[in-house]
Amino acid sequence: MKVEALVVGAGIGGLVAALELRKAGIDVRIFESAREVRPLGVGINLLPHCVRHLDELGAMERLLEIGVSASEQVFFNKFGQRIWTDARGLAAGYKWPQISIHRGELQVALMNLVRERISADRIHLGWHLEAFENRPDGVAAHFIDRANGDAKRQAKGDILIGADGIHSTVRKQFYPDEGPAKWNGALIYRAVSETRPFLSGRSHFMAGGAQTLIGYPISKAHMDRGCSLTNWAARFFIDPARGFAREDWNRRGDIADFLPRYENWRFDWFDMPELIKSAPAVWEFPMVDRDPLPQWTFGRATLMGDAAHAMYPLGSNGASQSIIDANALANALKSEENIESALHAYENDRRPKTARIVLHNRQGGPERIVRMCEERAPEGFDDIEKVIPMVELLGIIDEYKKLASFDLETVNR
Ligand SMILES: Cc1cc2nc3c(=O)[nH]c(=O)nc-3n(C[C@H](O)[C@H](O)[C@H](O)COP(=O)(O)OP(=O)(O)OC[C@H]3O[C@@H](n4cnc5c(N)ncnc54)[C@H](O)[C@@H]3O)c2cc1C
Numbered sequence: 001m002k003v004e005a006l007v008v009g010a011g012i013g014g015l016v017a018a019l020e021l022r023k024a025g026i027d028v029r030i031f032e033s034a035r036e037v038r039p040l041g042v043g044i045n046l047l048p049h050c051v052r053h054l055d056e057l058g059a060m061e062r063l064l065e066i067g068v069s070a071s072e073q074v075f076f077n078k079f080g081q082r083i084w085t086d087a088r089g090l091a092a093g094y095k096w097p098q099i100s101i102h103r104g105e106l107q108v109a110l111m112n113l114v115r116e117r118i119s120a121d122r123i124h125l126g127w128h129l130e131a132f133e134n135r136p137d138g139v140a141a142h143f144i145d146r147a148n149g150d151a152k153r154q155a156k157g158d159i160l161i162g163a164d165g166i167h168s169t170v171r172k173q174f175y176p177d178e179g180p181a182k183w184n185g186a187l188i189y190r191a192v193s194e195t196r197p198f199l200s201g202r203s204h205f206m207a208g209g210a211q212t213l214i215g216y217p218i219s220k221a222h223m224d225r226g227c228s229l230t231n232w233a234a235r236f237f238i239d240p241a242r243g244f245a246r247e248d249w250n251r252r253g254d255i256a257d258f259l260p261r262y263e264n265w266r267f268d269w270f271d272m273p274e275l276i277k278s279a280p281a282v283w284e285f286p287m288v289d290r291d292p293l294p295q296w297t298f299g300r301a302t303l304m305g306d307a308a309h310a311m312y313p314l315g316s317n318g319a320s321q322s323i324i325d326a327n328a329l330a331n332a333l334k335s336e337e338n339i340e341s342a343l344h345a346y347e348n349d350r351r352p353k354t355a356r357i358v359l360h361n362r363q364g365g366p367e368r369i370v371r372m373c374e375e376r377a378p379e380g381f382d383d384i385e386k387v388i389p390m391v392e393l394l395g396i397i398d399e400y401k402k403l404a405s406f407d408l409e410t411v412n413r
Pocket residue numbers: 008009010011012013014031032033034040041042043044045103127128129130163164165166167168169190249250304305306307313318319320322
């Protein structure tokens with residue numbers, strides 16, 4: 001069928017959607033609120049099931065030139081004792097790697113691919129969606145240019161895809177009374193620091209209990225120079241009565257506000273206070289998500305990525321699931337007979353799967369292993385098997401992989 005898609009949002013999901021739709025023979029235009037795409041953000045993970053789609057789009061090799069193919073995720077308690085090592089990506093037998101990469105560099109690389117494959121004039125920067133109308137024969141979207149006196153613009157197409165992130169305007173139009181994102185009382189401070197390589201050099205660590213610190217390398221260029229550009233995130237709970245400032249990916253934080261919490265975390269394999277102190281800047285973000293929705297598709301408009309299923313940043317699924325959405329949407333449009341049935345087939349496939357991840361992440365995702373370990377052995381342990389038997393531990397890890405569809409068998413098949 002001949003379709004022109006309007007994609008709202010040139011984040012990770014929107015850009016991959018554009019590439020997928022074009023590959024499926026669908027005309028596409030992208031509308032992004034920001035006037036320029038700058039490499040904002042810190043690290044992000046692409047799990048093998050979404051890397052598989054990126055590979056099919058011809059993007060994987062380019063991303064491996066920028067990011068790091070992760071080899072393992074190692075869980076530690078807050079004393080730096082190793083709880084478990086979970087092999088990752090190629091090292092775990094997947095046919096595709098797990099790629100850890102700077103989010104902004106990923107976005108710029110995807111944007112360049114869209115320019116090459118689709119054309120720069122299909123990308124409209126500085127177009128902020130205000131509202132849209134579902135019409136019997138298509139959609140009409142209304143934009144403003146916020147840097148240009150709110151100048152008004154309009155675009156028409158056959159379908160509209162809301163890939164406009166956690167503060168989605170498209171979602172708000174569907175659910176005007178939904179209110180703000182839900183906060184669970186935790187704050188996350190994120191940053192990147194130049195450090196020496198640690199563990200395997202391609203390892204992710206997750207250390208702590210109720211309070212955690214995670215870290216992983218994200219730059220191939222640094223690795224080639226024998227050092228590590230280490231993405232890290234410190235997460236801890238504060239008194240919810242204190243409230244939180246609206247989630248904004250670009251709000252600067254102050255190291256002094258949380259460094260004392262990690263002062264004793266000096267392990268023989270890594271010095272956490274040094275890691276924190278060596279960051280040139282930190283960003284503060286409340287741990288928020290949104291409730292799963294009963295419906296994503298209304299007429300000829302639908303949702304994807306964070307707009308559809310914003311989730312806690314646990315288990316490396318935020319970007320990965322948005323990429324899988326993009327692939328599923330393009331496949332449905334390619335194979336179904338008409339637009340309505342395609343959008344519903346896409347939603348029927350993706351909405352229940354992503355809802356399960358949102359809800360599971362509220363229970364702590366696979367990272368709940370460190371919290372369990374702290375509850376059962378608050379002073380540390382001599383034998384981890386007596387704290388969390390391996391069968392229980394593997395049960396938690398494998399359950400999450402199956403739930404998020406990235407268990408080895410599913411991905412390789
Ligand atoms: C600036 C920024 C930095 C981030 N940094 C990190 C990070 O360091 N680590 C991490 O794990 N996740 C980060 N994220 C979130 C992460 O990118 C997403 O969770 C995930 O990749 C899913 O992507 P998405 O495309 O659904 O949403 P996003 O990547 O959030 O993209 C949404 C896009 O829509 C645009 N947009 C929003 N409203 C409108 C509108 N009304 N009209 C037009 N365009 C609109 C936004 O400008 C943005 O480009 C960041 C997101 C942003 C926007």
